[in-house]
Amino acid sequence: xxxxxTLIFLVDDDDMYLKTAxxxxxxxxxxxxxxxxSGEAAIEAAKASKKKPDVMVLDYFLNSENSDAISGLEILKxxxxxxxxxxxxxxxxxxxxxxxxxxxxxxxxDYVVKNKSAFIRVQNDIKRIAIHKIKEDETKKLRKFVTSLxxxxxxxxxxxxxLFLDPTFFGLIPSDDKAPKEVVQPVDTSGTVTDSLAVPK
Amino acid sequence: MSDYKHIxxxxxxxxxxxxxxFMIEMLESFTKTTPExxxxxxxxxxxxxxxTIGGLAHKLKTSYSFMGMDNMVTLSKTxxxxxxxxxxxxxxxxxxxxxxxxxFKAEKELLLELDKLKND
Numbered sequence: 001x002x003x004x005x006t007l008i009f010l011v012d013d014d015d016m017y018l019k020t021a022x023x024x025x026x027x028x029x030x031x032x033x034x035x036x037x038s039g040e041a042a043i044e045a046a047k048a049s050k051k052k053p054d055v056m057v058l059d060y061f062l063n064s065e066n067s068d069a070i071s072g073l074e075i076l077k078x079x080x081x082x083x084x085x086x087x088x089x090x091x092x093x094x095x096x097x098x099x100x101x102x103x104x105x106x107x108x109x110d111y112v113v114k115n116k117s118a119f120i121r122v123q124n125d126i127k128r129i130a131i132h133k134i135k136e137d138e139t140k141k142l143r144k145f146v147t148s149l150x151x152x153x154x155x156x157x158x159x160x161x162x163l164f165l166d167p168t169f170f171g172l173i174p175s176d177d178k179a180p181k182e183v184v185q186p187v188d189t190s191g192t193v194t195d196s197l198a199v200p201k
Numbered sequence: 202m203s204d205y206k207h208i209x210x211x212x213x214x215x216x217x218x219x220x221x222x223f224m225i226e227m228l229e230s231f232t233k234t235t236p237e238x239x240x241x242x243x244x245x246x247x248x249x250x251x252x253t254i255g256g257l258a259h260k261l262k263t264s265y266s267f268m269g270m271d272n273m274v275t276l277s278k279t280x281x282x283x284x285x286x287x288x289x290x291x292x293x294x295x296x297x298x299x300x301x302x303x304x305f306k307a308e309k310e311l312l313l314e315l316d317k318l319k320n321d
Contacts (some may be wrong), residue, residue, distance in 0.1 A: 093281075131223055
C-alpha cells in the first residue's frame with residue numbers, strides 16, 4: 001500500500017495534555033504533528049498552509065481558562081464551513097452524552113473521553129483515517145486515469161470512425177483529384193452528335 | 202512497587218515509553234503550574250469568579266491524573282462542576298484549601314522523583 005504522511009493538528013489549551021499528546025503520537029513516524037493552544041490559531045494555520053491537516057484533534061473545552069476563546073464545537077463547525085476537509089476527533093474531559101451527540105451531529109469523526117485509554121483510541125482513529133484517505137486518494141487517481149483513458153479511446157475511435165467512413169482513405173475509390181475527367185459531349189437536338197472540337201462557323 | 206503515598210507514577214511512566222526527558226518535562230511543568238493555579242483559584246474566591254475556578258479545576262483534573270493523584274482527580278471534577286454550574290458555592294473555599302494541602306504533601310514526593318530522574 002502506498003505510504004503517505006498524515007498531518008495532525010493538536011489543539012488543547014492544557015499545556016500538559018498537549019505535551020503528552022505530542023509525545024505519544026510522535027512515536028508513529030508517519031505522523032507530522034503541529035500543536036496549537038487555541039482553535040482560532042489552528043484554523044488560521046490550516047487556511048494559510050499549502051498542505052491542509054488530515055486530522056484535527058480538538059479539546060471540546062478550549063475556553064476553560066479564557067472564556068473569550070472559541071470552544072471545540074465552534075471550531076468543528078468552522079472547519080466544516082471552511083471546507084478544510086480535516087477529520088475531527090473531539091476530546092472531552094468528561095463523559096457527557098450532550099458533548100458526544102453534538103460532536104457527532106456536527107460531523108466529528110469520533111468523540112474521545114480524556115481517560116487513560118484516550119491516547120490509544122486517538123492513535124487508532126488517526127490510523128484508520130490515514131488508511132481511508134490513502135484509499136480515497138488512490139480511488140481518485142484511478143478514476144482520473146480511467147477518465148483519461150476513456151477520453152483517449154473516444155478520440156481514437158472518433159478519428160478511426162472518420163477514416164473508415166471515407167472510402168478514399170484506403171484507395172478503394174479514387175479521390176476526386178485523381179479520377180479521370182469526364183468529357184461531356186454536347187447533344188444536338190436534331191439527334192446527331194456534333195464534334196465538340198469543331199470550330200463554329 | 203511505589204514508595205510514594207500521594208503520587209503514583211505508573212500512568213506517566215507508561216505514557217513516557219522510556220523517555221526520562223518527557224518525565225522530567227512533565228514533572229517540572231506540574232510543579233510549576235499547579236501552585237499557580239491554586240493561587241489563582243484562591244484569588245478568584247474573593248472576586249466570586251466561579252467560572253475561572255471551574256475552568257482551572259477542569260485543567261488540573263487531567264494533570265492530577267498524570268501524577269496518579271486519584272483523590273485530587275475526584276475533587277477537581279466536583280470543583281469543576283460546582284464552579285461552572287454555580288452550585289454549592291459555599292463549599293468551594295474548603296475544597297480549594299483541601300486541594301492546596303494535598304498538593305503540598307504530594308510536592309515533596311514529586312520533587313524527590315524529579316531529582317531521581319535527573320540523576321539517572
